[in-house]
Each structure stands twice: as structure tokens, then as C-alpha cells.
Amino acid sequence: MSPLLQLHAVEKGFGGSPVLKGINLALRGDSYISLLGPSGSGKTTLLRVIAGFDEPDRGDVILDGKRIDDVPTYQRNIGFVFQNFALFPHLSVARNIGFGLENRAIGAMPAAERRDRVAAMIELVGLTGLEERGIAQISGGQRQRVALARTLVTEPKLVLLDEPLGALDANLRTRMRDELRAIRERLGVTFLHVTGSETEALAMGDTVIVLANGRIAQADAPDTVYSQPASAEIARFLNCYNIFSGTRDGGDFVGPAGRFAISAASVRAAESAPAYAIRQDKIAVRPDGAGAGDGEESVGGTFIASEYSGAAVLSFFALDDGRVIEVEDHLSLREAPAYAEKQRYRLTWQTRDALVFA
Numbered sequence: 301m302s303p304l305l306q307l308h309a310v311e312k313g314f315g316g317s318p319v320l321k322g323i324n325l326a327l328r329g330d331s332y333i334s335l336l337g338p339s340g341s342g343k344t345t346l347l348r349v350i351a352g353f354d355e356p357d358r359g360d361v362i363l364d365g366k367r368i369d370d371v372p373t374y375q376r377n378i379g380f381v382f383q384n385f386a387l388f389p390h391l392s393v394a395r396n397i398g399f400g401l402e403n404r405a406i407g408a409m410p411a412a413e414r415r416d417r418v419a420a421m422i423e424l425v426g427l428t429g430l431e432e433r434g435i436a437q438i439s440g441g442q443r444q445r446v447a448l449a450r451t452l453v454t455e456p457k458l459v460l461l462d463e464p465l466g467a468l469d470a471n472l473r474t475r476m477r478d479e480l481r482a483i484r485e486r487l488g489v490t491f492l493h494v495t496g497s498e499t500e501a502l503a504m505g506d507t508v509i510v511l512a513n514g515r516i517a518q519a520d521a522p523d524t525v526y527s528q529p530a531s532a533e534i535a536r537f538l539n540c541y542n543i544f545s546g547t548r549d550g551g552d553f554v555g556p557a558g559r560f561a562i563s564a565a566s567v568r569a570a571e572s573a574p575a576y577a578i579r580q581d582k583i584a585v586r587p588d589g590a591g592a593g594d595g596e597e598s599v600g601g602t603f604i605a606s607e608y609s610g611a612a613v614l615s616f617f618a619l620d621d622g623r624v625i626e627v628e629d630h631l632s633l634r635e636a637p638a639y640a641e642k643q644r645y646r647l648t649w650q651t652r653d654a655l656v657f658a
């Protein structure tokens with residue numbers, strides 16, 4: 301199947317500073333894609349170029365096999381959901397949702413058909429009974445649904461969502477994640493969802509695209525991004541790796557944290573300074589003095605504190621040079637840890653579990 305959306309060598313800058321530095325991308329139809337990147341990496345700029353709010357300086361945007369660089373936004377058949385929802389406060393829920401259909405530049409439809417489409421969409425997003433309410437009389441989660449329905453009712457093939465859950469509180473955000481995925485699956489459209497949250501990106505996307513410094517740093521299934529980040533920068537951004545600096549010395553990685561053997565299969569080419577990464581949940585905590593076995597690496601560390609987060613406990617240990625190493629114990633796999641404050645432990649992991657960027 302040919303891709304729904306393709307970007308070829310898209311570049312965009314503002315006032316001489318490049319923001320997008322040659323983006324190549326192909327998005328499948330009927331899929332959920334998370335676009336993850338740190339603040340300022342160019343996520344919103346990329347969405348705006350795809351939607352046609354901004355023109356690229358160079359490169360092509362291709363939708364359904366056709367170049368759309370010269371097609372105005374309203375003719376692209378691409379929906380956009382903004383973080384602040386951008387609803388009309390003086391219109392009812394139903395009028396907000398019907399707005400795009402009423403004011404269509406092309407494909408105007410009879411009033412009865414419009415009403416039916418709006419009613420079907422209200423049901424789909426779970427707003428039945430609230431049709432005549434004003435925007436000020438509904439909750440944040442309901443506003444989010446209105447914003448989504450208003451876009452979906454125009455039947456776009458591609459919907460761009462810019463931090464769509466950013467304005468919601470944590471509880472609601474988690475609930476709306478499931479809803480967004482379910483609504484998308486029912487309609488078979490493609491969602492491109494921008495977020496700065498690695499947990500949200502991994503939870504929602506069939507594919508996660510990582511944008512860093514105006515380039516696509518990785519585009520993979522969520523479990524691949526999580527367990528095989530393509531660079532030390534991505535590993536750092538995922539917030540679940542301990543990362544050591546150092547250099548490669550033959551079959552070892554050597555740095556202030558110690559000397560660790562490298563498993564050949566774990567080595568990735570480094571784009572920046574060499575780094576050694578070990579996931580927080582791959583580290584076992586043993587009594588001080590316990591030696592590392594065959595195929596294991598270890599460092600000594602002093603327990604500082606633990607942070608309990610429901611299904612897991614994150615514990616912090618200080619290494620001899622003062623840097624902190626984080627260990628995650630999943631409570632479904634291990635007992636809740638009871639480490640003694642200021643006590644020394646031996647932190648151990650399998651050589652093959654570390655990723656080496658060198």
C-alpha cells in the first residue's frame with residue numbers, strides 16, 4: 301500500500317535559523333502515529349507545514365500520491381486539533397461541531413445531511429445529551445471531544461493533533477488516550493499526534509517518530525524505540541536509561557563510572573559523544589561485596605532514596621564520583637525493595653543488556 305503522506309527533504313527555517321533540516325517521512329494510512337520530541341525540536345512547525353499553514357522553504361509534501369505544496373489548507377482534506385481546542389465560545393456544542401460543514405468552501409451539503417452527520421459524530425465521541433450546551437458549560441474532557449468531533453465530521457484522511465491532551469489533568473489525560481485510539485480505529489483515519497511526553501507517545505502510537513534538532517532521529521514501533529533507542533539522545537529523552545560518558549577501549553567502555561565489557565551486538569554508531577546506556581529496570585541490587593558473575597557488569601553505589609509510583613519503585617544510588625544511578629523495581633516482578641539509607645550496594649546488570657553508542 302502506498303503511503304498516505306510523504307515528506308521529501310522538507311526544510312523550514314525562520315529568519316535564517318533552520319528548524320526543519322531535511323525531513324523525510326512516509327506515513328501509512330489507517331494508523332496512529334506519535335510524533336515525539338523535546339520542546340523547540342520543530343514538532344509544531346512540522347504539523348503546520350503538513351497542514352499548509354506554513355510553506356516549506358524546500359522539499360515536497362505529498363498526500364495520497366499528489367504533491368500538495370500549492371494546495372491551500374482548506375482544500376487539503378487534513379484536519380487539525382489544537383492544544384487549546386480553539387472552539388467558538390458563543391456557539392453550542394452541536395453548532396461548533398457543525399461549523400466546518402456549514403462553512404465549507406467546497407462540497408456544501410443539504411442541512412438535513414449536515415444534521416445527521418453532526419448527530420452521528422456526537423454519538424461517536426460520547427457527547428449525546430450535551431448538544432445544546434455552551435462551551436463554557438462543559439468540562440475540559442468534553443471540550444476536547446468537541447474539538448475532535450469538529451475536525452472528524454469533515455471526514456479528513458489525516459488528522460494532525462498538536463498536544464491534544466496537554467490542557468487536561470492527569471486522570472483525564474489517561475482516559476482520553478484510550479478514547480482517541482478507539483475513535484481513530486472506528487473511523488480508519490490516520491492520526492499524527494504531537495507530544496513532548498515519552499509515556500504518551502509510547503502508549504498511543506502504532507509508530508513513534510522521534511524528532512530531534514529538526515531531523516527524524518528514529519521512526520519505529522513503540523517497543524523498539526523503548527528497548528532499542530537509535531541514539532544516546534533518544535535514550536536520555538526516554539527517561540528510563542542510566543547513561544554514562546566515556547570512550548571505547550577495545551572490547552571495553554571506560555569512563556568515570558568504571559570499565560565495562562561491551563557485547564558486540566549492543567554497539568550502535570554514535571552521532572555525538574560516546575555513551576553507555578543501561579535501562580533502569582535491568583539493574584539488580586545486590587549486597588556490597590557481591591562479585592559480578594560471568595557476562596555481568598557492576599558498580600558500587602550508596603543508597604540515597606526511593607520514589608514509589610504505584611506499580612514500580614525508583615531508587616537512587618550515588619556512585620563514588622557523585623553521579624546518581626537510578627534503579628526501577630517493578631512490583632509485579634520483584635518484592636518492594638527495602639534498601640537501607642547510606643548503605644553501600646553492588647548494582648549489577650547483564651553485559652548484553654547495555655547499549656553502547658560509540
Ligand SMILES: Nc1ncnc2c1ncn2[C@@H]1O[C@H](COP(=O)(O)OP(=O)(O)OP(=O)(O)O)[C@@H](O)[C@H]1O
Nearest residue numbers: 314315319337338339340341342343344345346496
Ligand atoms: N513563526 C515563527 N517565527 C520565528 N521562529 C519560530 C516561529 N515558529 C517557531 N519558531 C521557532 O522554531 C523552533 C521550533 O518551534 P516549534 O514550535 O516547532 O517546536 P516544538 O517542538 O513544537 O516545541 P514545543 O514542544 O515547545 O511546542 C523554536 O526555536 C521556535 O522558537
